[in-house]
Amino acid sequence: MVWDRGGKNQSSLPSHVQEMAPDSTDSGHARLNELGYKQELKRDLSVLSNFAFSFSIISVLTGVTTLYNTGLTYGGPVSFVYGWLIAGCFTLLVGYSMAEICSSYPTSGGLYYWSAKLAGPHWAPFASWITGWFNIVGQWAVTTSVDFSLAQLVTVIILLSTGGKNGGGYEPSKYVVIAFHGGILLVHAILNSLPISWLSFFGQLAAAWNVLGVFVLMILIPLVATEKASAKFVFTHFNTDNGEGIGSRLYIFVLGLLMSQYTLTGYDASAHMTEETKNADKNGPKGIISSIGISIIVGWGYILGITFAVTNIPNLLSPDNDAGGYAIAEIFYQAFKNRFGSGVGESLLGMAYAFSRDGAMPFSAFWHKVNKQEVPINAVWMSAAIAFCMALTSLGSLVAFQAMVSIATIGLYIAYALPIFFRVTLARKSFRPGPFNLGRYSVVVGWIAVLWVATISVLFSLPVAYPITKETLNYTPVAVGGLLILTVASWILSARHWFRDDSQDESPVFCPKRRKLADAKEKKKEQDVNLKDVKDGNLKDVTVIVCDDKEDDEEDWLPPPPKNVNNCSKILEEDSTLKALRLKRAELASLAQSAEEVVRAVEESVRKDLSASLQSSPKSVTKEPSEPPPEREKLVISIQDKDGLKQFRVYMDDKFERLFKMYADRLKLDVKNLVFCFDGDKVSPAETPASLGMEENDIIEVHVKSS
Structure with missing residues (x-):
């Protein structure tokens, strides 16, 4: 992708491998090199740190x-x-699909880069543009809503600490709330300007605080509360007294899902942090899945603990209670006040700390230009400024600001779903999985994830109160639709001219084919082709990359590439000219080989005839040489098992029976206990690659039958 204005390249997603010092021990570093990116950020984060970032953002x-x-x-x-x-x-299903893609593309670009790769060369720029804008606006909305909620919590703490609403306490105005919001954003921006090692420490501290805080609260609140709800109330009570004119229980239930879905966002941070994570193609997916799974368990415990202290729902939601209608604060206030008479400020400060810690983390996703400490200082302060401007909508209408919460949910999940959608449609056959993959369930899980995102996008756009007025209107579809219109319009009017993919010949996914390449100095010469010589048919000075040498042609089994990138070949993406030359070279080589075989056959025939004529009759007639048999077409097929990819070279017209037996013999397995699948369908030993329409480097999955 190249951003080009006035003929000058401002920034690029390079299509060729950049020079860098490879780390032979880090698979994520090597994979980044293969994708064509230079390592600019320190790769210091462990799998624990990667998990901690996502877990603390989910919070x-x-x-x-x-x-x-x-x-x-x-x-x-x-x-x-x-x-x-x-x-x-x-x-969790959405996370599984994202983790699979992250394993294949462990770059900090994350979602927008995945969309570009999976959508194919034709749709890559547009797909990347749409995904990137939904992602970044969703991140800004999350930052705005989280820090604004912290500002509201601070004002509630002040109110309760000064006596509560019914006790003459100080109730800050909406302008004071905005001022607190700006101050919180300022603190968070400063924290995010610290080096990555400091952020890693804060991330792990925040993750520990989330777990510890939840366990303390889920035990402490029901313990100190003088009035407790019964288990029957917690697990069976359905509140229909919402005062919003909605009576349908199903409608009420789906509106209540917003709390859960809003909370379970932000786990794409593990993908954005992959360029700072060791062995990111393995640890990035672990961070995504573990952060979601642990958040589900911890969150459920927190919900149960708080809900056991709920006895009077109308009182908790009443704007006339001591906390001004802030239900959680009222629960804490009543529990501690009735038991101890005071101390509510101290109890709420722990929750405030969790908010202040969490609000900073969304900025961590915006890594592009870094300073000497390798921190994207410009992106941090720009994000803080935009988040503050978005919060100004609360001065006009809290209903309009509530739409920010929905944008934070729907916007992010649309960005999550787009690369998954491209993976199960446009890249269904071409996708090359990384170390973490879902195997035969990949497409099914992907479709379920996409359909779930489509469902919640509709549900969270429904009216939340009746009758519908300007005060009760759900502005979510207006906000999300407006974002979509602006994004598409900017693409049509401007971005399509300069935000483009210059590497049209680059495969949208990584192809693990082994290549024989020259040394680093010769790479530039191999790509610097003289177009004039090509047009004139002068090919003698053109260097062509040959994928396989004679030794490879004699082997039927190709071992996977060595892990040490210092000794293994680097992959260069060929432009269309080089591809044409490579095909021409192969054609000429084939013709030359055929000519040599004909000459050898003629010479051998002449020698035999001459020998026979000397021993028998001089009237013997020399036989004409027979035509050499046509060369059978070969291709490389990869078989994927739990240990990774294993490559084999087979004939297009050869039955799979021979390939399956070869695989089983090499791994010392019984072929009768193995099931081979291609594109989700079982492959018969009697079929051939040609009958299935297979292409170079297609992948066959192998599964062991359960006993």
């Missing part, structure tokens, strides 16, 4: 606390307890 303390009022209004305990598990299961 069940922040998400559940922010939207507890929403869940309590729409469905109450049933919406909490069961809605959380439903949203969690589907979110």
Whole structure:
């Protein structure tokens, strides 16, 4: 992808491998090199740090606390307890699909880069443009909503610490809330300007605090509360008294899902941090999946602990209570006040700390230009400024600001779903999985993830109150639709002219074919082709990259590339001219080989005839040489098992029976216990690569039959 204005390249997604010092021990570093990117960021993060970033951004303390009022209004305990598990299961499927793609493309570009690669050369720029803007606006909306919620929590702490609303406490105005919001953003921007090693420490500290805080609260709140809800109330009570004119239980339940789905966002941070993570093609997917799974467990425990202290839902939601209608704060206030008479400020400060920590993390996704400490200082402060401007909408209408929460959910999930959609459609056959993959279930899981995102995008755009007025209108479809219109319009009017993919011949996915290349100095010469010589038919000075030498042609089995990138070949992407030359070279070589075989056959025939004529009759007639048999076409096929890819060279017209036996013999397995699948369908030993329409480097999956 090249951003080009006035004929000058401003920035690029390079199509050729850049010079860098490879790390032979790090698979993520080597994979980044193969994708054509230079290592600019320190690769210091462990799998624990990668997990901690995503887990702290998800932050069940922040998400559940922010939207507890929403869940309590729409469905109450049933919406909490069961809605959380439903949203969690589907979110985990989205995470699995994202983890599979992350394993194949472990770059900090994350979602927009995945879309570019998976959509193919023709759609890559547009797909990347749409995905990138939905992702970044969703991140800004998350930052805005989280820090604004923290500002609201601070004002509630002030209110309760000074006596509460009913006790003459100080109730800050909306302008004071905005001022707190700006100050919080300032602190977070400063924190995010620190070196990556400091952020790693804060991320791990935040993750530990989330886990510890949840366990303390889920035990402490029910313990100190003088009035507790019964288990029957927590697991069966469905609140329909929402005061919003909605009576349908199903409608109420799906509106209550927003709390759960809003909380379970931000786990793409593990993908954005892959260029700083060791062995990112393995540890990046681990970070995504583990952060979602642990958040589901921890969040459910937090919800249960808080809900056991809920006894009077209308009182908690009333704007006339001591916390001004802030349900979580009112629960804490009543629990500690009734038990101890004071101390509510201290109890809420722990929650405030979790908010302040969490609000900083979304900035970590924006890595592009870095300073001497390898921190993207410009992106951090730009994001802080935009988040502050987005929060200004709360001065006009809290309903309009509520749309920010929905944008944070829907915008991010649309960005999550787009690369998954491209993977199960345009790249279904060409996708090359990394170390982590879903095997035969990849496409099924991907489609479920895409359909779930489409479902919640519709559900969260529905009206949340009746009758519909300008005060009760759900502005989510307006905001998301407006973002889509602006993004597409900017593409049509401007971006399509300069945001483009100059490497049209580059495969949208990595092809693990082994190549024999010259040394680094000769690479530039091999790509610097004289077009004038090509047009004139002068090919003698053109160097062509030959994929296989004679030794490879004699081998039927190709071992996987060596892990040491210092000794293995680097992959260069060929432009269309080099590809044409390579094909011409192969054709000429084939003709030359055929000519040599004809000459050898003629010479051998002449020698035999001459010998026979000397021994028998001089009237013997020399036989005409027979035509050499046509050369059978070969191709490389990869077989993927739990240990990775194993490559074999086979004939196009050869039955798979021979290939399957060769694979089983090499691994010392019984071929009868193996099942081979291509594109999700079982492959018969009687079929051939030609009958299945297979191409170079297609992958066959192998599975062991269960006994």
